[in-house]
Amino acid sequence: MKTRDRILMGSLKLFNERGERNVSTNHIAADLDISPGNLYYHFRNKQEIVFELFKRYATEVGAFMAVPPDRQLTFTDKIHYFEATFKSMWEYRFLHRDLAHLLAEDDGLRKAYQSFSQQTLRSGKSVLAGLRDAGLMEIDDEQMDALMLNIWVLVTSWASFLQAISVASDQEPALSEAKIKRGIYQLIALAEPFATPGHEEDVLALKAEYLGKGVSDPFTLFR
């Protein structure tokens, strides 16, 4: 792997594990066993690394959040949207854990994030419309706008919600895989009331998978 890519992947790993705020370029260089000078040859500062990771995240989301041009959507596609959303939330979990901080530090990122939001809300709506056209959802235009925005807020806020309710930082990490998965369960629950009949058992199985029963999770909240 090229040094530039190694730096990006190493940074992503550390940002995800410790939070971007707690990771310096020196930490990254030390973790990769390269000199700080070598790191600075590829990236002027941490902001540039964050920005590049954000672009990769945005590219990944852009790639899956689309409707195939040549055929109708299927229930299997619907499951894939959930899976791909989970994958991107999990792989880039540092981004939405403390987005306000990242955006406050970098005007360029702020502008790019706004375009990304706009673009993704638009393509997300095409996906919902595609599911409706395929007879998989029953929903009117106004409900679709509201649902899309609620999905967006849920997906982009889930990591910071988990962070806010986690008390001890030395216990299990606030952003474990099981807890991110629970966010997808919540997403399935959001969309469920608009599903047309016919896949009830599949949805139950899907929900069980993402609910992750038996896994230690923060949702003792209700007790």
Next chain:
Amino acid sequence: MKTRDRILMGSLKLFNERGERNVSTNHIAADLDISPGNLYYHFRNKQEIVFELFKRYATEVGAFMAVPPDRQLTFTDKIHYFEATFKSMWEYRFLHRDLAHLLAEDDGLRKAYQSFSQQTLRSGKSVLAGLRDAGLMEIDDEQMDALMLNIWVLVTSWASFLQAISVASDQEPALSEAKIKRGIYQLIALAEPFATPGHEEDVLALKAEYLGKGVSDPFTLFR
């Protein structure tokens, strides 16, 4: 008004307008036309002011997020829950605008926030159960847990969502009243699929009120 209360109300106003990060105790004292020494006589530091404001917020939410012990809930009650939620979101909008920062600064606040989350999720569930008992909602226990958590994430993330998608800070404030109201519209949309028939026109009128058509808002997102 006592000086202590004037400091709290003055701080709340400045925090809401400018963001807590951008307001110092000196700003607060200057704005109230009192000496910094006088402010420090009442509060040791800004953290103490934030904590006291959080307690007032938590008390306000605790007061309205309850089921009357002596009678069934009505549709009017349901509207009042929406209104009270909006009022608390609006009056204390600085809190959830950059919660990660506030919690990172103060372990005591972090613990208090966790108790508050737990308590409010529990009482919110009683409200949903009360609406179901009164025949106003049709929802099973599992859906109720998921809905309650989605409501929580939406309400506590709305201000930071608005902040994240606002580009220019010198234009209209990111957290205008109309934009916070739109969050309640989103909340009504979340609950709507579980409403029993009988109040469709009232819900339409309610949604129109919170959607605030014609108001300049950030939801050109979909265009």
